[in-house]
Amino acid sequence: MSARKSRNRLLRSLGFLVFSAAAVAGCGGADNRPATFSFIGPAIIEPSCATASCHSAVAARANVVLEPRDTAYNTLLNRHFVIPMSPDDSEIMALIQAQGSQRMPPDFPLPPADIELISAWIQAGAPK
Secondary structure, eight states: OOHHHHHHHHHHHHHHHHHHHHHHHHTTOOOOSOOSHHHHIIIIIHHHTSSTTTTSTTTOGGGOOOOSHHHHHHHHHHTTSOOTTOGGGOHHHHHHHOOGGGSSSSSSOOOHHHHHHHHHHHHTTOOO
8 A cells, every 4th residue: 555545544544533532522422521620721721712812921812811720710710700610600601602703712612512511610619
């Protein structure tokens, strides 16, 4: 088999694995990810919100800094974006579920599984 065919087969296999994992996480599959900020911070907040153009220490849009992780956690709780044990009253939930330019992050919606995990984290008391 040529190197090109082998590479194409590998890429198709990797694509299938990524698609399958996304389907399981977002379509009723068991989400075994921990509802803790030590997971949510690096897995969701940092790559989606604490980017160079949004809520990094450099950009600090709306004076909200979500890096480093301890600063992000304290900002979310101290500025009442997160109300522990009350996702319905937590502004972060309204922001990540909003439509259009009001939604955070503005460029793309978070996957439903990530939104559900953030809600579960808040419901659990927003543990670190």
